[in-house]
Amino acid sequence: MNNKFDALKDDDSGDHDQNEENSTQKDGEKEKTERDKSQGSSKRKAVVPGPAEHPLQYNYTFWYSRRTPGRPTSSQSYEQNIKQIGTFASVEQFWRFYSHMVRPGDLTGHSDFHLFKEGIKPMWEDDANKNGGKWIIRLRKGLASRCWENLILAMLGEQFMVGEEICGAVVSVRFQEDIISIWNKTASDQATTARIRDTLRRVLNLPPNTIMEYKTHTDSIKVIRTTRAPSGSHGPAKRNVLAVLAL
Structure with a gap:
């Protein structure tokens, strides 16, 4: 969940005037977001016993x-x-x-x-x-x-x-x-x-x-x-x- 919030924060922090730079920034952020989503999905799928469980x-x-x-x-x-x-x-x-x-x-x-x-x-x-x-x-x-x-x-x-x-x-x-x-x-x-x-x-x-x-x-x-x-x-x-x- 933190990964997704970080990605949103990155999206709002860019304040560039050049279209090319904006495009490059967005592409990089999109890849990061997709990577974070994938990692988050993997974490959700990992089921492990809780503390003191059998x-x-x-x-x-x-x-x-x-x-x-x-x-x-x-x-x-x-x-x-x-x-x-x-x-x-x-x-x-x-x-x-x-x-x-x-x-x-x-x-x-x-x-x-x-x-x-x-x-x-x-x-x-x-x-x-x-x-x-x-x-x-x-x-x-x-x-x-x-x-x-x-x-x-x-x-x-x-x-x-x-x-x-x-x-x-x-x-x-x-x-x-x-x-x-x-x-x-x-x-x-x-x-x-x-x-x-x-x-x-x-x-x-x-x-x-x-x-x-x-x-x-x-x-x-x-x-x-x-x-x-x-x-x-x-x-x-x-x-x-x-x-x-x-x-």
Whole structure:
């Protein structure tokens, strides 16, 4: 903020008569202002634990998305529809966000909460996600809030014990059911995906007969592209029709 005030002060301090000198001065001040804005933006993005707070192993970002069922969306419009809620770096910062958020069970329509490591977008195409996949669990209505809380607390607490494999988690609220999923980086690593599955069963206290599906993001994209035109356009609407969990 001080940088911006300094730039404004510089603008008012110039008192030159020659147009050329004025132009040079303004160009230099414009560059300085842009540089200060960039630096200010970088400072705003840097999230660190506060004094005496308990740091998490990774920073995480909450996202929210909502859409109109049946309306086709491209990957570009889907990305634009995802709204970033905020990023946190400590246990205390997490609870400050979470305590003010609506619980999944109270959401309406086709709505989604995403919690991903900072720098990873909740999209198949993100570099951290493109070679990975997700475990999918479909829930009857009324269970989403409790399961979502248990899932994200286990993720933030590093209970999955798979190194840097976990990318994030999603809860998708639908009309007849709710869906939760956890995304990991490497779909081909069967030992890792099996450990994530077993940990998921434990932290959610799932009954033995609960159906769990693992789907690679590559397969999700293929399904969308072969059942929809034009090629390359994949929207959440078709994912729901195909019973594919992408969000």
